[in-house]
Amino acid sequence: MAVDLLLGLQWGDEGKGKIVDVLTSNYNIIARFQGGPNAGHTLVFNGMKHVLHTIPSGIFHDDAVNLVGNGVVIDPVIFKRELDKLEEQNVDYRSKLIISRKAHLILPTHRLLDAASEAAKGKAKIGSTLKGIGPTYMDKTGRNGIRVGDIELKGWKKRYRNLANKHEAMISFHNVDIQYDLDELENEFFEALEVLKSLTFIDSEEYIFQAIKSGKSILAEGAQGSLLDIDFGTYPFVTSSNTTAAGACTGLGIAPNKIGDVFGIFKAYTTRVGSGPFPTELFDEDGETMARVGQEFGATTGRPRRCGWLDLVALKYACQVNGVTQLMMMKADVLSGFDKIKVCTSYQYKGEAIWHFPFNIDPENVTPNYIEMPGWSEDLTEMDDISQLPKTLNDYIDFLEKELDTPIKIVSVGPDRKQTIFR
Ligand code: IMP
Helix, strand or coil: CCEEEEEECCCCCCCHHHHHHHHHHHCCEEEECCECCCCCEEEEECCEEEEECCCCCCCCCCCCEEEECCCEEECHHHHHHHHHHHHHCCCCCCCCEEEECCCEECCHHHHHHHHHHHHHHHHHCCCCCCCCHHHHHHHHHCCCCCEHHHHHCCCHHHHHHHHHHHHHHHHHHHCCCCCCCHHHHHHHHHHHHHHHHCCEEECHHHHHHHHHHCCCCEEEECCCCHHHCCCCCCCCCCCCCCCCHHHHHHHHCCCHHHEEEEEEEEECCEEECCCCCCCCECCCHHHHHHHHHCCCECCCCCCECEEECEEHHHHHHHHHHHCCCEEEEECHHHHCCCCEEEEEEEEEECCEEECCCCCCCCCCCEEEEEEEEECCCCCCCCCCCHHHCCHHHHHHHHHHHHHHCCCEEEEECCCECCCEEEC
16 A cells, blocks of 8 residues: 655645644554654644644544654653643543654754754854754764664663763854753653653554555655755755655655655645745735734744745745645635735746746845736635635636646635535
């Protein structure tokens, strides 16, 4: 059986958590393959909002196994907090949550190093979530990292100490004012590690091989978005993992020929949190309306998200890099009430119109060229069938499908599980 992938096509926060939750009943296994607690996947059902950071979004379903894959980086402290919340809600996670031994651990000093490195960058800061993501992946590729499987072995604490000492030296090298009490942070870390240790660790690639062989259905859940990919995103304003489809192969041990559908999720407009170029960003009332109606605040950091019109140049690029087979359009309800909807269909680049995503999309190089379409005023949030959607919204959808040459299979009209229209 093939493995389906679900990925964000913009700068993250597209609504991946909601759709994974909606689709989980079709799958035996939900697997996270990259990123870590920088993610904030929001799920709403039965009048309650749940935010997951590292735990896959299938955890609220009884029958699905939830796997944290080798490509993920885990902060035991944040992981424990997520488990505590699940416990409060009587979710029996022990029987259905498994963790790859090859996943890397985020140490307290990784978080401190992230903060020191950002502070040292000044105005050029990435706008990181400061969860220690970059430094942890640096240690992974630098072959210094500590993995989940290491904590089952003797002698790993010596390696831990050496690494933490090195991090402290690196922090002081940055010469910025970072206050911390490492003893306190380490107490919290080692306590949380004991909780992590009580969960099931597995050789996850073998688990995946066998699951595929025995016909189990698997959905790989991406985090962040394609434009934050370390290779294909707006470098250096990106995260430190491959958020695109290839990341699912390396982050779970799935061969490329085992990939089935690739579900690409995008908002009906665009948002970005943190620094970096954003050609269609709005600095006017329209942008403020999107932010207010869409409640555009980061689920992990609470920071306001920057908002702008849909960027088809960037979206096409993301569809191509990922091999998207089906699209899902989120937050269509947020655009209700705009007289006109704008869509960027090309960039003006060095005096010429271009249709591809170039090396540099800084504002001095790129300005968006827009087309305008009539908007809709109807409240979509109570609609549950495609036949109820306004004609102008259907025209918008038809236009995007044609431009992207890919069907839009889901239109989301609100944060709740139920506010999901299948086409
Ligand atoms: P980091 O991954 O925390 O180092 O952050 C790097 C960049 O990616 C920053 O601009 C963050 O705001 C952004 N980022 C990281 N994770 C997410 C996410 O889950 N959603 C949206 N943006 C994110």
